[in-house]
Amino acid sequence: MRLAEFIVQDMEPILAQWEAFAATLLPAAGRMDSLALRDHAHQILQAVAKDISTAQTRDAQREKSQGRAYRAVDAPETAAQTHAILRARRGFNINQLAAEYRALRASVLRLWIDRCSPDAPDLEDLIRFNEAIDQALAESVGFFNEQVEQARNLLLGMLGHDMRSPLQTIHMTASSLAALNAGEVVSEAAGRLIRSGARMQTLLDDLCDFNRTKLGLGINIDPHDVDLAEVVADIVDQLRAAHPGRQISLDVQGNLKGVWDGPRLQQLLGNLVSNAIAHGTADTPIGVAVMAADTEVRFEVSNSGPAIDDATLERIFDPLQRGLHHGDDSDGKGGLGLGLYIASEIARAHDGAIDARSDQTETVFVVRLPRGKY
Numbered sequence: 001m002r003l004a005e006f007i008v009q010d011m012e013p014i015l016a017q018w019e020a021f022a023a024t025l026l027p028a029a030g031r032m033d034s035l036a037l038r039d040h041a042h043q044i045l046q047a048v049a050k051d052i053s054t055a056q057t058r059d060a061q062r063e064k065s066q067g068r069a070y071r072a073v074d075a076p077e078t079a080a081q082t083h084a085i086l087r088a089r090r091g092f093n094i095n096q097l098a099a100e101y102r103a104l105r106a107s108v109l110r111l112w113i114d115r116c117s118p119d120a121p122d123l124e125d126l127i128r129f130n131e132a133i134d135q136a137l138a139e140s141v142g143f144f145n146e147q148v149e150q151a152r153n154l155l156l157g158m159l160g161h162d163m164r165s166p167l168q169t170i171h172m173t174a175s176s177l178a179a180l181n182a183g184e185v186v187s188e189a190a191g192r193l194i195r196s197g198a199r200m201q202t203l204l205d206d207l208c209d210f211n212r213t214k215l216g217l218g219i220n221i222d223p224h225d226v227d228l229a230e231v232v233a234d235i236v237d238q239l240r241a242a243h244p245g246r247q248i249s250l251d252v253q254g255n256l257k258g259v260w261d262g263p264r265l266q267q268l269l270g271n272l273v274s275n276a277i278a279h280g281t282a283d284t285p286i287g288v289a290v291m292a293a294d295t296e297v298r299f300e301v302s303n304s305g306p307a308i309d310d311a312t313l314e315r316i317f318d319p320l321q322r323g324l325h326h327g328d329d330s331d332g333k334g335g336l337g338l339g340l341y342i343a344s345e346i347a348r349a350h351d352g353a354i355d356a357r358s359d360q361t362e363t364v365f366v367v368r369l370p371r372g373k374y
Contacts, residue, residue, distance in 0.1 A: 003125035004053040006112045015041055017107040022100060028091040039086050041104075043079035044136055051123060051132040064131055077143075084140035088147040097144055101137040105130070111125055156211040163204055171197040180334070192338035195242055205267065206338040209345065210319060219342070219349040223260035228256035228265065230298060232290050235266040239273050246277055254292025258371040260350055265369075269299060270345040271339035272365050276303035280363070292371075296352075299367040308358040315357055317344040343367075 007014065015038055022037040023029050029037060056064075063069060077085075087097050108129070113121050174193035177186055209219055229252050236250045269288070276286045280303030287302040308316065319341040343365075347354040354370035 001112070001114055002053075002122060003108075003112055003129055004049040005107065006115055007049040008117070011042065011045060013111060014045060014104075014108055017111075018100070018104055021103040021107075025092060025096040025099065028087075028093075032090065036090070040079045040083035044083060044104075045108075047079055048129065048132040048136065049125065049137070052128040056128070061131070065137060069135055078136075078139050080136040080139040081143040084142075084144040085147050087140075088144050088151075094141065094144055094148075097140055098137065099172075101140070105133050135153060153211055156207060159207070167197060167200055167204065171201075177253060198242060202270065203243075206271070206342050209342050210338045212310045213345055219264070219345045221264050221346070223259045223261050223350070226258070226260055226262040228258065228260070228262075228290060231262040232233070232256075232268055232269060232288070232299075235269050236273075237286055239270060242278055246282070248273065249285050249287050251287070251289040253290070256290060256292050256297060258297065258369075261346075264346050264349070268343045268367065269301070272299070272301040272367075273344045275339050275365075276301055276363070280305040294371075296368050296370050299369075300364055302362050302364040304362050307360050308356070308363055313356060313358060315338065317354065318340055340365075 007347065018041045019034055019037045023032075046082045060069075060176065084097060087100075109126070174190045174197060178190035178194065180186065212219065232249065236248055240246075240248050273286055273288065280286060284304040287300070289298075289300040289302075291298045291300075309357045317340050319338055347367050347369065350369050352367060354365065356363065356365045358364070
């Protein structure tokens with residue numbers, strides 16, 4: 001018996017085995033009835049049977065094997081894609097989703113081979129069936145990842161939004177305590193709260209900006225006429241106050257007037273300096289230099305410390321990378337691994353660029369921004 005015909009005729013036994021296996025995928029399947037457990041399995045099998053029985057050229061087979069099967073741009077969701085979305089919403093993980101397809105492949109082939117016995121199964125049908133299952137799995141995995149990513153981004157967005165109010169309350173309360181002049185102990189405690197609140201605000205800003213980039217919105221900037229000499233001096237003063245035990249030098253050269261988003265560039269510079277403080281040698285100064293040319297300005301942030309290896313340097317601006325290669329966070333200076341990524345995105349939003357170099361002498365981050373018009 002040909003495989004496509006078998007799938008259509010023996011649909012119920014196949015679905016029964018699908019359901020029985022799906023029921024074992026706990027805890028997500030724990031409260032699902034038969035209809036939910038069989039979700040779109042019937043339509044997936046129909047699509048597989050149709051695929052097997054449809055003529056296919058060698059070129060089409062090769063394209064499909066490389067994940068480039070033809071599909072109209074405006075085509076509706078396939079059953080496999082819809083199945084993935086519903087499984088994600090039910091709480092299945094991606095391993096459980098893939099396991100369903102592995103079990104389906106095994107059960108269909110086992111039942112079909114038994115039906116064909118004593119004759120040998122058709123080899124071409126076997127090849128085409130595996131292609132069709134792989135295609136359905138690829139469609140499911142792609143949509144499952146999109147669903148999970150969307151849910152994660154929405155969660156990050158809501159978390160960032162909801163954390164702002166309590167953080168503002170903490171900051172205002174700490175500032176009020178500092179203003180009371182209630183003694184050295186209270187003043188020191190208020191100061192620690194203010195510094196910790198500022199650190200939390202930086203992390204929160206990075207988290208919200210990261211979420212925007214993952215949603216495809218990019219870093220939002222509001223360029224206007226600014227003098228970077230003033231902008232940079234202000235953020236360096238803030239950083240010195242936040243890190244009284246570290247020396248931060250500032251060298252400003254040339255005409256630094258132009259059109260940029262001042263607060264965003266302060267965020268960029270703050271992330272670079274914070275990174276230098278976290279990973280540089282504690283008893284050496286952090287160098288900040290801002291230099292002007294006719295068509296661009298250049299920021300440089302340098303620190304002494306261990307050289308960054310080439311492999312890490314190549315992906316240092318990727319999200320969640322920096323903190324993974326530089327020890328633990330026991331001193332409280334680490335973060336989410338987003339600071340350098342956000343810095344690079346801010347530079348990009350200004351049509352600029354950022355790079356890094358490192359050797360046994362120092363590590364230097366260089367930002368180049370087109371001047372714009374003033």
